[in-house]
Amino acid sequence: MRRITLTQYLVEQQREKGVVSGELRLLIEVVARACKSISNAVSKGALTGLLGGAGTDNVQGEAQKKLDVISNEVLLEANEWGGHLAAMASEEMEHPHQIPNRYPRGEFLLLIDPLDGSSNIDVNVSVGTIFSVLRCPEGVKDPDEKAFLQPGARQVAAGFAVYGPSTTLVLTVGNGVAGFTLDREMGSWVLTQPKIEIPVDTAEFAINMSNMRNWSAPVKRYIDECLAGKNGPLGKDYNMRWVASMVADVYRILTRGGIFMYPQDAKHKEGRLRLLYEASPMSFIVEQAGGAATNGHQRLLDVQPERLHQRVGVILGSRNEVERVSGYYKPAD
Numbered sequence: 001m002r003r004i005t006l007t008q009y010l011v012e013q014q015r016e017k018g019v020v021s022g023e024l025r026l027l028i029e030v031v032a033r034a035c036k037s038i039s040n041a042v043s044k045g046a047l048t049g050l051l052g053g054a055g056t057d058n059v060q061g062e063a064q065k066k067l068d069v070i071s072n073e074v075l076l077e078a079n080e081w082g083g084h085l086a087a088m089a090s091e092e093m094e095h096p097h098q099i100p101n102r103y104p105r106g107e108f109l110l111l112i113d114p115l116d117g118s119s120n121i122d123v124n125v126s127v128g129t130i131f132s133v134l135r136c137p138e139g140v141k142d143p144d145e146k147a148f149l150q151p152g153a154r155q156v157a158a159g160f161a162v163y164g165p166s167t168t169l170v171l172t173v174g175n176g177v178a179g180f181t182l183d184r185e186m187g188s189w190v191l192t193q194p195k196i197e198i199p200v201d202t203a204e205f206a207i208n209m210s211n212m213r214n215w216s217a218p219v220k221r222y223i224d225e226c227l228a229g230k231n232g233p234l235g236k237d238y239n240m241r242w243v244a245s246m247v248a249d250v251y252r253i254l255t256r257g258g259i260f261m262y263p264q265d266a267k268h269k270e271g272r273l274r275l276l277y278e279a280s281p282m283s284f285i286v287e288q289a290g291g292a293a294t295n296g297h298q299r300l301l302d303v304q305p306e307r308l309h310q311r312v313g314v315i316l317g318s319r320n321e322v323e324r325v326s327g328y329y330k331p332a333d
């Protein structure tokens, strides 16, 4: 079997579709290389003394893990010098990170969730890295927070790595979704899923049921219908999964379909997940794989961000199921 590496895939995307410039290819390769280092650090577990808390909080007031901090540093360092970025923003940093003056600046903005699902690290469950690439607005020399406030529909690329039983990378450059698996011996990303498509129907839902008492009426109605099974209005038995690492839950949905929900509720009034570096890139990927993504009222890729670390309600996955739930929403919900 001919092995296609990430580099070859990107070169061919440029040759055949003209969607990956040299600068964008460099950016994606640098991020993917940083993900290899993070994967390596994560896989060592307790051996390196890197499990547990860092003793600091991030901008959202969440306790940082040592590996959150390290993953952030790995991604910053890897991306600073290449000349492909105008600035970076991260879940772990309150303000955008400027490219030091000693390096040239490029045309792209990079947003990252360096280690998504990090509460799962200590219990040896899959975690991952999410990234989103935007163009720096024209004429902006020193991009501040405002430069990043672009709806997800403007992304030029998005992807995520999962550090699980195998290390995988999912990528879209706006021309479908491809999946790569890390060959550790060779040190290369190998194309293993050339065209990922999400089945339009599903009988599997993912939601944190402990929030049930806080749910809005449309969410409660939908989950009640799933739980009613074959004899209920949906006419089939549903299964439930919740990894609490969005990367792992979305990877499962890309593999076999499903619906993922972290909606706004009475406790999470704005939602729980971050718009710019969780919901937007995942929505781009899911849509490119034939699925749908909404906050219940609006397509997530059309939401105009107002703050860098803004949260949002998220419902995404198999198209028919996502459309069913959004059909239950009324303007007041």
Ligand code: AFP
Binding pocket: 062, 115, 116, 117, 118, 119, 120, 208, 244, 245, 246, 247, 262, 272, 273
């Ligand atoms: P952390 O990165 O802080 O662990 O959060 C993970 C996450 O943002 C997302 O990956 C999960 O789907 C969601 O939070 C899990 O949230 P709950 O712990 O409330 O279920």
